[in-house]
Amino acid sequence: MKHSVNRPPTPDAAEDQGKEPTLQEIINVKLIESGEKERLMELLRERLIDCGWKDEMKALCRAHVKKKGRNNVTVDDLVHLITPKGRASVPDSVKAELLQRIRTFLMSAAL
Amino acid sequence: MSSKINGHVSPQPCPHLLDFRSRNGPKPFRALHDCIRVKPPGGCAAIRREPSEVPRCGTCEESSRSRLYACVACAAVFCHAPLLHSHASDHALSIPGHEIAVDVDRAELFCCACGDQVYDRDFDAAVVLAQTVNATATTSTSGSTAMQCSVAGSQPENLRKRRRVDYRPWEPDSGEHISRGNQSIPLLDATNASLVSSTQQPWGLRGLNNLGNTCFMNSILQALLHTPPLRNYFLGDRHNRYYCQQKNGAINGTKNSRLCLACDMDAIFSAVFSGDRTPYSPAKFLYSWWQHAANLASYEQQDAHEFFISMLEGIHEKVEKDKRKSQSPAGGGDCCIAHRVFSGILRSDVMCMVCGFTSTTYDPCVDISLDLEPNQGGSGKSSSAKSLNSCNVEADCMHPNQNGGISTLNGCLERFTRAEKLGSDQKFFCQKCQVRQESLKQMSIRKLPLVSCFHVKRFEHSSIRKMSRKVDRFLQFPFSLDMAPYLSSSILRSRFGNRIFPFDGDEQDASNDLSTEFELFAVVTHSGRLDAGHYVTYLRLSNQWYKCDDAWITQVNESIVRAAQGYMMFYVQKVLYYKESENQGTS
Numbered sequence: 001m002k003h004s005v006n007r008p009p010t011p012d013a014a015e016d017q018g019k020e021p022t023l024q025e026i027i028n029v030k031l032i033e034s035g036e037k038e039r040l041m042e043l044l045r046e047r048l049i050d051c052g053w054k055d056e057m058k059a060l061c062r063a064h065v066k067k068k069g070r071n072n073v074t075v076d077d078l079v080h081l082i083t084p085k086g087r088a089s090v091p092d093s094v095k096a097e098l099l100q101r102i103r104t105f106l107m108s109a110a111l
Numbered sequence: 112m113s114s115k116i117n118g119h120v121s122p123q124p125c126p127h128l129l130d131f132r133s134r135n136g137p138k139p140f141r142a143l144h145d146c147i148r149v150k151p152p153g154g155c156a157a158i159r160r161e162p163s164e165v166p167r168c169g170t171c172e173e174s175s176r177s178r179l180y181a182c183v184a185c186a187a188v189f190c191h192a193p194l195l196h197s198h199a200s201d202h203a204l205s206i207p208g209h210e211i212a213v214d215v216d217r218a219e220l221f222c223c224a225c226g227d228q229v230y231d232r233d234f235d236a237a238v239v240l241a242q243t244v245n246a247t248a249t250t251s252t253s254g255s256t257a258m259q260c261s262v263a264g265s266q267p268e269n270l271r272k273r274r275r276v277d278y279r280p281w282e283p284d285s286g287e288h289i290s291r292g293n294q295s296i297p298l299l300d301a302t303n304a305s306l307v308s309s310t311q312q313p314w315g316l317r318g319l320n321n322l323g324n325t326c327f328m329n330s331i332l333q334a335l336l337h338t339p340p341l342r343n344y345f346l347g348d349r350h351n352r353y354y355c356q357q358k359n360g361a362i363n364g365t366k367n368s369r370l371c372l373a374c375d376m377d378a379i380f381s382a383v384f385s386g387d388r389t390p391y392s393p394a395k396f397l398y399s400w401w402q403h404a405a406n407l408a409s410y411e412q413q414d415a416h417e418f419f420i421s422m423l424e425g426i427h428e429k430v431e432k433d434k435r436k437s438q439s440p441a442g443g444g445d446c447c448i449a450h451r452v453f454s455g456i457l458r459s460d461v462m463c464m465v466c467g468f469t470s471t472t473y474d475p476c477v478d479i480s481l482d483l484e485p486n487q488g489g490s491g492k493s494s495s496a497k498s499l500n501s502c503n504v505e506a507d508c509m510h511p512n513q514n515g516g517i518s519t520l521n522g523c524l525e526r527f528t529r530a531e532k533l534g535s536d537q538k539f540f541c542q543k544c545q546v547r548q549e550s551l552k553q554m555s556i557r558k559l560p561l562v563s564c565f566h567v568k569r570f571e572h573s574s575i576r577k578m579s580r581k582v583d584r585f586l587q588f589p590f591s592l593d594m595a596p597y598l599s600s601s602i603l604r605s606r607f608g609n610r611i612f613p614f615d616g617d618e619q620d621a622s623n624d625l626s627t628e629f630e631l632f633a634v635v636t637h638s639g640r641l642d643a644g645h646y647v648t649y650l651r652l653s654n655q656w657y658k659c660d661d662a663w664i665t666q667v668n669e670s671i672v673r674a675a676q677g678y679m680m681f682y683v684q685k686v687l688y689y690k691e692s693e694n695q696g697t698s
Contacts (some may be wrong), residue, residue, distance in 0.1 A: 012219035021172075025172075025173065025175060028174050028175040029174060032165050032174070033165065074225060074227035074228075075221070075226065075227050076193045079178075080193065080194060084152070
């Protein structure tokens with residue numbers, strides 16, 4: 001059982017002929033391979049902390065845990081709770097900045 | 112799901128984790144250890160089967176999912192978005208024993224059946240190890256390396272856990288009863304009660320005469336006279352100057368033995384809190400301090416911060432000579448009242464950027480000196496990062512200031528605890544690489560003092576240009592301050608993510624012993640030039656602000672204080688800050 005951890009998964013799904021990679025997929029892979037995704041994630045983290053978004057989400061989670069009790073909350077609960085509000089409250093400036101960065105990256109990667 | 116074991120809070124494993132552990136031997140996550148990738152050295156830990164692997168869900172083929180988990184049993188990767196589709200849950204529920212997975216981007220264990228994070232001490236220790244030491248370079252056996260990093264579980268000997276004692280209210284014994292009666296001045300009696308109520312000023316407010324450019328001394332004295340733990344110590348007769356002089360006179364009759372800055376402080380406390388409102392001249396204290404700090408004995412203008420440090424040293428030295436107690440390296444402050452009140456512990460982590468080896472040192476400190484930014488916009492330090500997680504050396508990634516360009520105390524503290532790349536001329540000798548390497552340094556606060564003194568470096572001395580100048584830049588400071596984000600525990604958490612630490616219990620003690628909330632009670636301000644300036648102290652008593660300008664004490668509006676040019680700010684632990692009632696004259 002221990003050695004099977006390093007065994008790669010059986011490549012059955014990949015042989016599906018009808019499945020074309022989406023544009024999102026292609027871009028995502030390019031971002032990861034070049035290391036740009038990691039840089040963007042770090043930038044995003046910094047921006048979301050600066051504008052207080054992280055603190056807001058933290059407060060939401062805290063309030064929820066307080067209400068439900070520490071032992072009755074799971075990670076999935078919290079993700080479910082803050083995902084819609086989180087997505088909605090990202091400042092436009094942050095979105096714009098990241099989009100610009102991705103645009104610049106795509107132009108340089110000459111897709 | 113958590114329980115306390117010897118004060119350590121350990122999350123209880125879910126039944127699936129227990130089951131997995133029981134079926135997979137003593138080190139069930141051993142195979143995962145080889146898949147821990149840390150890049151750059153010391154950065155975020157990720158799980159990758161091959162270093163350049165792009166993880167994608169085995170069912171839907173998408174790599175752009177936000178949460179991807181690798182099953183610990185069979186290494187298959189699946190996405191997990193419980194509302195839309197969770198191929199990870201499908202996998203967990205379809206094959207028994209495959210419930211435990213690991214987040215590929217965060218290296219955190221997850222139970223797909225419970226939908227919650229789970230913790231394994233060995234796995235977390237392995238991840239933290241990988242983040243601090245390059246995994247491929249370990250040649251020693253069974254993962255025990257001679258690391259100085261406290262992650263290894265060994266704590267510095269000087270940080271013993273202090274035993275808690277039960278609270279017992281104080282009652283004076285017979286000896287204390289007598290000495291109280293003999294040498295104390297009643298705070299409230301018929302003669303001065305009327306004095307207090309007529310002027311309507313709080314206790315202990317008394318002007319200090321300027322004896323010749325001594326505003327640097329007066330300003331610090333005013334702050335110290337109203338430092339709650341210090342005030343309580345002296346007013347509580349914990350250093351009786353008559354008893355102290357008597358004792359010293361008996362030991363050796365030379366003039367120097369009678370020098371005791373604490374005795375002189377005691378005299379000032381008695382004078383200032385006597386109820387007499389006429390300005391007081393601290394001449395004896397000045398003379399004593401001159402004897403202590405002979406190099407500064409003159410009528411020239413001095414630096415208030417320098418005086419502050421010198422004074423604390425003076426109180427410490429005398430006590431040390433008496434009791435033959437050296438300052439404990441832990442900065443526990445058991446040596447003297449000055450250190451008991453002001454001493455905290457700073458933690459410094461220096462990490463080699465080549466191999467990730469981290470050297471941790473602890474140093475006591477009585478205050479924190481903060482740099483002001485050189486110019487607006489914060490473009491000064493492009494090579495520093497928020498934490499040791501990322502080393503983004505990007506010229507266009509400017510770190511914006513909060514509040515749109517105004518310097519704040521929190522901004523300075525954040526910069527103080529930011530990971531900084533040491534310049535190429537300051538290469539640090541890495542014990543692992545055995546050569547000088549470029550390093551990242553990060554400061555954090557291991558233990559908070561009772562009173563935090565922040566010193567703003569407004570006087571710049573440039574040895575290159577052989578000139579000094581004063582930085583007049585405005586600094587915004589809060590009346591209430593929470594030091595939690597600057598503690599070592601917070602900084603480490605932001606560096607490593609959600610882990611159980613071997614020393615978690617100890618770190619929690621350090622921050623839970625006393626709260627992290629502080630209240631401002633004194634501000635020492637400087638106006639004028641470097642060579643010709645004036646110090647003024649603002650004191651906060653009963654939630655009113657008072658301006659102490661040498662002999663003149665006036666009540667001022669808090670907006671004046673907010674607009675003042677802060678040079679030294681004194682914050683006391685909120686639990687020690689008594690919001691005294693308005694009525695001072697009642698019994």
